[in-house]
Amino acid sequence: MTEALVGEGRGANGAALVEMTMxxxxxxxxxxxxxxxxATLVFGEDVGRLGGVFRVTDGLQAAYGQxxxxxxPLAESGIVGLAVGLxxxxxxxxxxxxxxxxxxxxxxxxxxxxxxMHYRSRGAASMPITVRLPSFGGIQAPEHHGExxxxxxxxxxxxxxxxxxxxxxxxxxxxxxxxxxxPVIYMEPKARYWDRRQVVLDGARAQAxxxxxxxxxxxxIARPGRHATLVxxxxxxxxxxxxxxxxxxxxxxxxxxxLRWLKPIDTDGLAxxxxxxxxxxxxxEAPLTAGLGAEVSSLITERxxxxxxxxxxxxxxxxxxxxAGPLEPQYLPTIDRILLAVQRTLEF
Amino acid sequence: MAEQxxxxxxxxxxxxxxxxxxxxxxxxERIERNQPLVELExxxxxxxxxxxxSGVIVRLHAxxxxxxxxxxxxxxxxxxxxxxxxxxxxxxxxxxxRRVRLRxxxx
Numbered sequence: 001m002t003e004a005l006v007g008e009g010r011g012a013n014g015a016a017l018v019e020m021t022m023x024x025x026x027x028x029x030x031x032x033x034x035x036x037x038x039a040t041l042v043f044g045e046d047v048g049r050l051g052g053v054f055r056v057t058d059g060l061q062a063a064y065g066q067x068x069x070x071x072x073p074l075a076e077s078g079i080v081g082l083a084v085g086l087x088x089x090x091x092x093x094x095x096x097x098x099x100x101x102x103x104x105x106x107x108x109x110x111x112x113x114x115x116x117m118h119y120r121s122r123g124a125a126s127m128p129i130t131v132r133l134p135s136f137g138g139i140q141a142p143e144h145h146g147e148x149x150x151x152x153x154x155x156x157x158x159x160x161x162x163x164x165x166x167x168x169x170x171x172x173x174x175x176x177x178x179x180x181x182x183p184v185i186y187m188e189p190k191a192r193y194w195d196r197r198q199v200v201l202d203g204a205r206a207q208a209x210x211x212x213x214x215x216x217x218x219x220x221i222a223r224p225g226r227h228a229t230l231v232x233x234x235x236x237x238x239x240x241x242x243x244x245x246x247x248x249x250x251x252x253x254x255x256x257x258x259l260r261w262l263k264p265i266d267t268d269g270l271a272x273x274x275x276x277x278x279x280x281x282x283x284x285e286a287p288l289t290a291g292l293g294a295e296v297s298s299l300i301t302e303r304x305x306x307x308x309x310x311x312x313x314x315x316x317x318x319x320x321x322x323x324a325g326p327l328e329p330q331y332l333p334t335i336d337r338i339l340l341a342v343q344r345t346l347e348f
Numbered sequence: 349m350a351e352q353x354x355x356x357x358x359x360x361x362x363x364x365x366x367x368x369x370x371x372x373x374x375x376x377e378r379i380e381r382n383q384p385l386v387e388l389e390x391x392x393x394x395x396x397x398x399x400x401x402s403g404v405i406v407r408l409h410a411x412x413x414x415x416x417x418x419x420x421x422x423x424x425x426x427x428x429x430x431x432x433x434x435x436x437x438x439x440x441x442x443x444x445x446r447r448v449r450l451r452x453x454x455x
Binding site: 053099138139140141142145190191194227242246247250251252309335336339340342343346347 | 436437444446448
């Protein structure tokens with residue numbers, strides 16, 4: 001993978017500043033984890049010899065050998081089951097489930113074993129597993145390759161769920177997930193894999209424990225604004241930023257809150273933003289009914305009801321199976337649908 | 349940028365070759381994935397083959413009327429960025445189109 005060193009190439013604390021795609025950022029985070037901790041293991045379908053169907057694990061098997069980076073059979077339940085057994089024996093597994101829709105066969109191991117082993121063993125067995133799950137739509141892929149499972153996993157006690165929106169967060173949040181002793185579902189927005197930006201890489205090994213400032217569960221204001229807050233995660237953050245640019249042409253100043261962690265949700269950050277702007281629109285790709293937007297909407301209402309100038313709006317996918325490629329643009333929240341929801345909050 | 353050559357796929361039913369009836373794109377032309385690429389005729393039927401990639405056509409490896417064996421090179425593309433094994437790299441408009449206009453709230 002080619003990367004360009006930016007400027008001096010060194011930021012604060014000796015950390016390197018490098019411009020790279022999200023694919024490369026995730027690859028670098030895995031590389032950092034494999035280097036700093038000999039207990040980390042990367043495995044899944046095609047992650048070894050092939051280097052991953054999106055090149056995310058490119059070169060890792062060559063660098064760390066077949067014992068630490070390896071291919072598994074096409075059996076997702078087995079992949080997560082293997083991770084659970086390894087974690088119980090002191091390893092720090094980073095399994096990949098190749099696509100969102102392929103997580104369904106692994107739900108038994110994720111929900112019945114991985115999520116509750118720590119609880120079941122009264123703390124004796126921690127589950128420092130990070131399940132990498134290429135997620136969401138936007139690349140016109142076939143069925144089972146465009147699903148948004150965040151609400152399903154956020155509902156399961158014992159799991160943490162995170163979805164980065166840009167390369168720097170992808171790097172940072174993945175390392176944070178891996179270094180956590182709890183199981184994390186790390187949802188990679190496939191549509192943003194090719195997004196290229198500056199990433200602050202870890203400097204010397206001495207800073208390896210530093211997770212870059214924000215604790216697990218912290219959201220991020222991707223764009224400050226004063227008239228309404230757009231709440232999003234994954235690829236929808238970028239779309240909301242574009243909406244905010246268009247709204248600015250009309251004199252409407254939108255804040256974009258990148259939730260990042262879908263469990264735990266940053267209720268304080270959410271409440272603070274909406275309390276300022278007095279209006280909120282939640283945007284996600286998943287279907288509307290019982291989607292995470294409902295949870296976000298509830299949290300806002302519970303925390304800052306009296307500050308609200310309008311009911312919280314939701315702009316989501318539809319309550320239908322994720323459509324085949326050509327219909328994807330109509331299914332995903334469009335710029336106009338988001339703008340309409342903003343207008344509804346402004347006119348209420 | 350990378351060159352990718354598309355070979356005549358196994359057409360099934362024991363067919364080992366096909367005749368190029370008509371190229372629906374020419375060298376130098378940009379083609380999108382799934383856009384019609386070539387019309388082929390086998391002993392069973394005439395079929396239109398959609399383009400497997402998005403990119404610029406660099407070379408056609410067979411003239412119209414020529415017989416191509418399964419596995420032989422058909423066309424070479426110059427592709428910008430391979431998405432991976434599944435899907436396409438999303439394209440983004442420099443300026444997204446919009447129909448909804450906003451009215452700022454009364455301050």
